[in-house]
Amino acid sequence: MSPLKPHWKQPSHPDIQEVIINEHEFTSKSLSKVSLPPFGLYAKLLFPPCTLVTGDEPTYATVQFGKDEHLDLNSDLLYINHSCEPSLVSPTVSELDTIFDTANLQVIAGPNGIQAGEELTFFYPSTEWEMAQPFDCLCGKSTCRGRIGGARDMTPKQLEGLWINGHIRELLEEKAAGHAKLPQNGTSKSLSAKNGQSDATATALEEALSHANKVVEAARNALQSYIETTTPGQKRIYTSGGNGNLLNGNTLEPTPAGVNEGNAQATMAPGLPRRGPTSRELSGEMGGDTIAA
Ligand SMILES: C[S@@+](CC[C@H](N)C(=O)[O-])C[C@H]1O[C@@H](n2cnc3c(N)ncnc32)[C@H](O)[C@@H]1O
Numbered sequence: 001m002s003p004l005k006p007h008w009k010q011p012s013h014p015d016i017q018e019v020i021i022n023e024h025e026f027t028s029k030s031l032s033k034v035s036l037p038p039f040g041l042y043a044k045l046l047f048p049p050c051t052l053v054t055g056d057e058p059t060y061a062t063v064q065f066g067k068d069e070h071l072d073l074n075s076d077l078l079y080i081n082h083s084c085e086p087s088l089v090s091p092t093v094s095e096l097d098t099i100f101d102t103a104n105l106q107v108i109a110g111p112n113g114i115q116a117g118e119e120l121t122f123f124y125p126s127t128e129w130e131m132a133q134p135f136d137c138l139c140g141k142s143t144c145r146g147r148i149g150g151a152r153d154m155t156p157k158q159l160e161g162l163w164i165n166g167h168i169r170e171l172l173e174e175k176a177a178g179h180a181k182l183p184q185n186g187t188s189k190s191l192s193a194k195n196g197q198s199d200a201t202a203t204a205l206e207e208a209l210s211h212a213n214k215v216v217e218a219a220r221n222a223l224q225s226y227i228e229t230t231t232p233g234q235k236r237i238y239t240s241g242g243n244g245n246l247l248n249g250n251t252l253e254p255t256p257a258g259v260n261e262g263n264a265q266a267t268m269a270p271g272l273p274r275r276g277p278t279s280r281e282l283s284g285e286m287g288g289d290t291i292a293a
Helices: 166-176 190-194 200-230 279-283
Strands: 017-020 029-032 041-044 062-066 069-072 098-101 106-109
Touching: 062 166
Parallel strands: none
Antiparallel strands: 017 029, 041 106, 062 069, 098 106
């Protein structure tokens, strides 16, 4: 895929981000214009400009925020590169990075904070299970993992000590338990095509999987509407993992706009639930938002 032509007004984040455009494809990068304390809020992933990727495959420019959910950033946040530097390193390590905290649709500083002028990077497999466009990493860190193709292709050792989003942790657990995520509708067809091969057996198996996925989805929907009909007022949500897990019997509701921390407006896509505690809550750090340098 050729680099995306920005269709948004640039700069999209003039107060906090400087984009360094390089001539060579995919070599542009971002610098921070602000200093932030550890886990300070850098930017919200707002809808708009973000949009859900529906139907189409994720691209090099999308960010995965659920097992089968991807968003297009539609902003200069696209120019934040990958770095292999672990984000849960000791505070004595001076390397800086950001975290795409997709459960809360926000970009936050890593545990060392961010200094104005430093490059903004994050660890792509912390959000991406598989990538449309794997690449050979040029981060130059001693911890460089080499070829970056998503968390699916990494060993537990390569992911040790890293801040990983919940949907990726779940997929890793499924993989470790021996039932790695089956390709979902819309992605299964691409497996043989991605390899540039035309393999009739793979195509037939992928079609069978796609059909099976549709049957599972239909059964899940039927079960959910049956429960809602027979037990009015007691809505239950089944996970998309396909094993019929109930999420505590509760309906997940989206976080109302503006209730999240920070001086940025918290707006979520309709129907998007807040997924668990923020990394700041987990770390016990609750104060301190964006601080202008
Ligand atoms: C979302 S874009 C990031 C912005 C990109 N540098 C650009 O100029 O458009 C992701 C792509 O940037 C490149 N990239 C990001 N981080 C990289 C890294 N550490 N080493 C090599 N290429 C990287 C890869 O081509 C990747 O597919």
